[in-house]
Amino acid sequence: MAEAYKFELVSPERLLVSETVESVVIPGTEGEMTVMANHSPVMATVKPGVVTVKPVSGAEQRYVVFGGFADILPEGCTLLAESAVAVSDLNKADLASRIQDAKDDLADAKTDEDRTKAEEFLNHLATLHDAV
Template structure:
């Protein structure tokens, strides 16, 4: 059995998960990354996507996150999400609302740099929509 470590997934609304896990796959801004026990200390930003967690019991849990950051230490990982829900609660309506809000923000921004950042976020949400069950 792989070494277990502490993992917490927290959003402003609630603590979604606090468990011993053996693996966490995170949608980091610069690419998907897998966290295992004894990982080098790292802090990374998170883009919208799917977090896959393998619990110490062997069960797999999935969560949809909408931005945030992860603090990774050799003994654990904490993911602080701007917003997150269990995959089972992620509906097409929720995603469509977030896309609509983001498009509105893009239309109303004056800064080219900010618009580019928002367009990248929109691409991430659109990709996420293709990975969620219908």
């Protein structure tokens, strides 16, 4: 059994998870990363995607996040999400609304940099929609 450590998933609305876990898979902007106890210190940006939590106490849990930051230390990990919800509570209409907003942002982009950011965000949301 893997060594346990403290994990917290926080959104502006509430604390979604605060428990001892074996591992967490985070959708980082540089690629998915599995975080375990004694991980090297890292601050990572999080793209829209699914966070998979494997608690010591039981079954795997999955949460949808819409961006944010992960603060990873050897003794724990805190993910500060822009917005987050359990996959089982995901509102498909809300996700469709976010995709439409991203399409509108892409259409309204004035610079190449804004257009690139909007395209990346829209692609992340579309991938997320297909995954859940």
